[in-house]
Amino acid sequence: MQEIGEKPFRAKQLFQWMYQKGVRSFDEMSSLSKNFREKLSKGCILTTIKEKKIVKSGLDKTIKYLFELNDGNLIESVYMIEGKRVTVCLSTQVGCPIRCPHCATGLMKFKRNLTTGEIVDQLLWINSNSKMPITNVVFMGMGEPFLNYENTINAANILNSECGQEISARKITISTCGITTAMYRYAEEKHKFKLAISLNGTTDDQRNQLVPINKKYSIKELLEASLFYTRKSHKKVTFEYILIADFNDSHSDARRLVKLLSPIPCKLNIIPFNENRHVTYKCPSEETLEKFIKEVYRAPFIVTVRRSKGVDIAAACGQLYTDEIHS
Ligand code: SF4
Known part of the structure; x- marks a missing residue:
């Protein structure tokens, strides 16, 4: 000024x-x-974005937004309602360099990081269409937030600011696939936002296939960084585990999962795979899911099961973009 x-x-x-x-x-x-x-x-x-397409779920109140950026690139955001909780899932990159084979975003070419403005604008746009105030934010859309570290943290700070959207830091979650160097930085900088980690496998072999960054940062390194974070922040970390039929849903996987995570103050979120036409992975049967959950419920930490929202509108990250580009 x-x-x-x-x-x-x-x-x-x-x-x-x-x-x-x-x-x-x-x-x-x-x-x-x-x-x-x-x-x-x-x-x-x-304004850095404009609305390209909106798709509303016929099954629940989920709405998926496809936004066009000023340079013509496309990104997605998702709006979900569950009781009084109104959650917005934001993208941090155009495409994603991690290239996880189970994720539609991973199938597209990585183009660039989003600016802080482009990240915040997703929420502001959705907020202007929402009848209810947005209560929760998750950085789980397109891209790996910790590969766009500064802009993601700046955006979270703006959304949390009392001169901004005043969304409580406890209701803002940053999700990473396990960029351990950034996890140490995040812990050292003592940010107040919640941290979630996509684990998705119980052996390095398995995780190398599903989350290729594991070849660089192994499960052991990831768990060490997670423990460091919990000690520095005095907060629990949330592990996300996408359950895929005949891949990581066996009895041994469940037992290994409990053993791996037991030393870490954490919560575990099991997410049955959201099938889509872009990948061949399948969701486990209800029976397998039940057995898996029964085994992990013995764990000394909280276990929740999250069913995918907006399954009829391709609400998992990258699916609407990929549908649009290939239609
Ligand atoms: S799951 Fe996350 S880290 Fe992996 S490709 Fe998709 S957006 Fe990137």
């Missing part, structure tokens, strides 16, 4: 117009002088 000859307090006003009220034009910023608004519209852009 000082550089352009304005008083420093204008910065807070501008921040609130952008991130609290989420206005989409400088003209709406009525508390700013006309002269200042003109300066802004000449030198700045306010």
